[in-house]
Amino acid sequence: MQTTTEKRSSTVRRGAAGLAFAAAVAALVAGAASAPAVAADVPPAPSYDFSDCPDIPAGVDAASWKCEVLTATGPxxxxxxxxxxLAPMTITHAEGPMPDGSAGQVWGAMRSAPAAVPGGLLGNTADRNATDRNAADHNPLSALSLQPEYGGRSDFYPAGDTMGLFTMRFRVVSPLLPHGCVIGADKPVELHLKRDGDSEWVSKNPPVIKFVAYDDAFTAPAAEGCGPLGKLVNDRFGLPAAAGNAITLNAQYTFKTYDQLPPRA
Structure with a gap:
């Protein structure tokens, strides 16, 4: 059973720091787990939750299938x-060999929270002074956030120079907007992530590997479902935008084989 199949501007540098959408985010895993260097200073390994691990196909070898849990954030x-x-995102999926030898993937879940958009709903920060920007950021009515959501398609095996495909939607959150206001509602953002530098082992037990990935060549569609303020939202974001869009994910992930997981109810 395969996963159901549904870009870094000049302002975002490929060396962006931070922690880090699960091996693109499995190509991320597949490529990263090859032989990354071990970190010299090993911080305490984070705690990971495997409760979103999906059921794997019937007839496959549980010891050969991995549930991978990835956390990521970045500009x-x-x-x-x-x-x-962005607020930290957690992405869970499973991958392993199918009985016929082909590569299988099963989607699990994506969890995230809203992240504040500087300048709020009133406008872009580039054309406003610091006082106006601060007022916009703290005005409850004009507050604006984006919440990443799964776009319905994922393929975490490498394809050419990318680590796979991952699609996302961005829910536009504001007291003045309906819940259905979403960038990419009908046509989700397609990310073809590329690795920036080498992967690195943070911990061997449990296995934790970190990496940086980016896409600076994707298209951003217009927001939909925003009610009477739809034009304002798209004007404020400059959407749709065929260029100038970028995401950098500072990520780390862990995994367990299915024979290491507790029995499923």
């Missing part, structure tokens, strides 16, 4: 607006 630019750092 995002959509159109004319930039977020310095």
């Amino acid at each position: 995002l630019t959509l159109g004319s607006r930039s977020i310095p750092e």
Whole structure:
């Protein structure tokens, strides 16, 4: 059973720091797990939750299938607006060989929270002074956030110079907007992530590997479902935008084989 199949602007540098969408985010795993260097200073390994691990196909070898849990964050630019750092995202999926020898993937879940958009709903920060920007950021009515969501398609095996495909939607959150206001509602953002540098082992037990990935060549569609303020939202974001969009994911992931996981109810 395969996973169901549904870009870094000049302002976002490929060396972006931070922690880090699960091996693209499995190509991320598949490529990263080859033989990354071991970190000299090993910080305490984070705690990972495997409760979102999906059921694997019937008839496969549980010891050969891995559930991978990835956490990621980093800067995002959509159109004319930039977020310095997204709220942490957690992505869970499974991968392993099918009985016929082909590569299998099963989607698990994506969890995330809203991240504030500097300048709020009133406008871009680039054309406003610091006092106005601060007021916009703290005005409850004009507050604006973006919440990443799974776009419905994922393929975490490498393809050419990319680590696979991952699609995302971005829910636009504001007291003045309906819940259905989403960038990429009908046509999700397609990310073809590339690795920036080498992967690195953070811990061997449990296995934790970190890496940086980016896409600075994706298209950002217009927001939909935003009610009477739809034009304002798209004007403020400069959407749709065929260029100038970018995301950098500072990520780390862990995994367990299915024979290491507790029995499923």
